[in-house]
Amino acid sequence: MKKIAITLLTAFVGGALALGTYKLIENKYADSRSLEDKQKLYFTNNPLNVNSSTGDLDFTQAAAAVSPAVVHIKTTYKGQTRGGGGADPFDDMFNDFFGGRQRQSAPVMASGSGVIISDDGYIVTNNHVVENATDISVILTDKRSLKAKVIGRDPNTDLALIKVSATKLPLVKMGNSDNVRVGEWVLAVGYPFTLNTTVTAGIVSAKGRSIGILSQGDDDNPYQRRNAAPAASSAIESFIQTDAAINRGNSGGALVNTNGELIGINAAIASQSGNYEGYGFAIPINLAKKVLDDFMKYGTVKRGYIGVNFLDLDADKAKEVGTTQINGLYVSAVVPNSGAEAVGLKKGDVITKVEGNTINSSADLQERVGRLRPGDKINISYIRDSKERQATITLKGDDEVKLAGNSGRSNEEIYNKLGASFAPLSSTVKQRYHINSGLVVSEVRSGGIFDQQEVPKGTVITSVNGKAVNSVDDIDAALSAGKGDMLQLSGITPDGAQFRYSFPIGG
CATH class of the missing domain: 2.30.42.10 (PDZ domain)
Known part of the structure; x- marks a missing residue:
């Protein structure tokens, strides 16, 4: 009996020591884990018990699981003219996409939405929701108001990562946007018109949409977001299009499937009036994952490039450039010292697949490449002389493709x-x-x-x-x-x- 007691005591002490050591290691290295690792750990301990509602069209479980982790973001700006627009940086976008009012000298207020993706306070939103804000407040569903700081912003994807000092927060489980199918039901969750959490339902209308909003930033653009300086030519647009109602204030909110999984971040609407007129656009979460992890690790986005200029092909464009291929991307130029040049790509080649997936538009290629960093490899298929060829391209960064000075040219x-x-x-x-x-x-x-x-x-x-x-x-x-x-x-x-x-x- 004495031996059994000693054995049990030894086992208990050993287990306690092991658990304590694990907790110390876990705390020490908590911030070094990727968002995906953080999510896996969280949902292992807190399973998401939501059944797909496609059959009976009952969205209550998904809405209940997601809503607590979608937050209201309030921002403050200095009361001054910004970038040639009015005093309110958001009045010029589409009569204020997410709810600000113009003032002359007082600080300008605006608002949007965000999604908690880590229980230690990381929140994803749109870049245009927090850009140039002097103060950012996050209002939780339990009515707590927390100050947030910007971890990173990327105008080229219109994504931003902010953080509040809090723990044990509810979060939305990140899904797989590659598995999203046209016609499936989705929910949009956010704070339209500064109302409390609002859920709307619709279907996925299209994938891989490029609407030109990140590269142009025009206030007359019907795909309304805001009046901002155009992003650089490395802007990535491959939106999920949905007819779920998205209005002013939904910007930065969640697009989720019927399992309650985050598949996109709502970013824009197609509208002449500034209000919902049929279609909204969300950034795919698979693209967002990479950008957000870069923010956490580097504070900025590490973006790699294939090194080609290309044109989307159809029957008319194929005839114009002199190719018999009507599907894929026509290579119009190869950037010197790029990965594409290294593997021998030439003007006139037609890129047809990336990682074995058929390329239907430039958005398909840009999103796939946008998930990678300099030094990563990507497999492409292309047509030359009516024959399909394959190449594995090592992506390079800006500094590796001669973007380091204009060589004194006038x-x-x-x-x-x-x-x-x-x-x-x-x-x-x-x-x-x-x-x-x-x-x-x-x-x-x-x-x-x-x-x-x-x-x-x-x-x-x-x-x-x-x-x-x-x-x-x-x-x-x-x-x-x-x-x-x-x-x-x-x-x-x-x-x-x-x-x-x-x-x-x-x-």
Whole structure:
């Protein structure tokens, strides 16, 4: 009996020591875990008991599981003009997408939504919800108000990660946006019009939508978000489109499936009025996971590039560029010193698959690449001479593809290399393309870069090196502020297709 007691005591003490050691290690390395690891640990201890409601259309379980972890974000801004707009940085976007009011000298207030993704206080929202805010408050569903700090922001995906000092918070389980199917039921959860938590239902209308809102930032754009400076040409748009009602204040909120899993972050609506008119757009969570982990590890996004310029193909575009392929991405140029150049990709190749998945649009490729970092490898399939080929490309960062100084070239030299002239846009053209700035290519001279890259007369240039242009002086300023041996252009082709090009301007 004595031996049994000693054995039990020894086992108890050993177990306690092991548990204590584990807790010490867990606490020490808690912040080094990825968001996905944090979520796995949380939901192992707190299983999410939600059954799919597709059959009986009962969304109550999913709504109950998600709503406590969707928060109201209130922001304060200095009462001053911002970026050429009014005093309220959000009035110019679509009569205020998420609920601010213009004031003359008092601090400007605005609001949006956010989603708790870690029980120690990490919250994902949109970049445009917190950008330039002087104060950020997070209102929990239990009515607590907590101050938040920005961990990282990325205009190219319109994502931001903020953090509050709190523990044991409810959170939304991250799902797999790759498994989302067109036609499946989804819920949008957020704080429209500064109301309390609101849940709306709809279906996934489309995937891989690119609407041009991150690259242009026009206040006349029907895909309303806000009036901000255009992002650089590395903007990534591959939205999940839904007809679940999304209104002012839903920005940064959750799009979840009927299992209560987060599949997207609501970011924009298609609207001429600023209110719900049928469609909303959410950032896929699989793209967001990588961006958010980068924020936690590095404080910024580590983005890799294949190193090609490309055009979406259809029957008309294929005929224009002289290829028999009508599906995939036509390679119009290969960036010097890039991963694509290293594996031998050439102008005229047509990229058809990435990681074995068929490419239907540029958004498909950009999202896949957007999940990776410099040094990562990606497998692509492409067509050359009517034969399918494969290549494994090692992604490179900006600093590895000659983006480190303009080599002393003058703007006049760059103009001569471009071989193009520009003219102001008419109000008719602006209205047709829903833009409020830009220049039209009025002449393309033989032998210049525009001629070589088949940029036709009539093309609208909306930004140069990530800066909006509305006059030749704007182009001069953008060229002077440019980085490196690459010229980045965004615009609209004469047939209405949006494009983003990076041209080598080296000697």
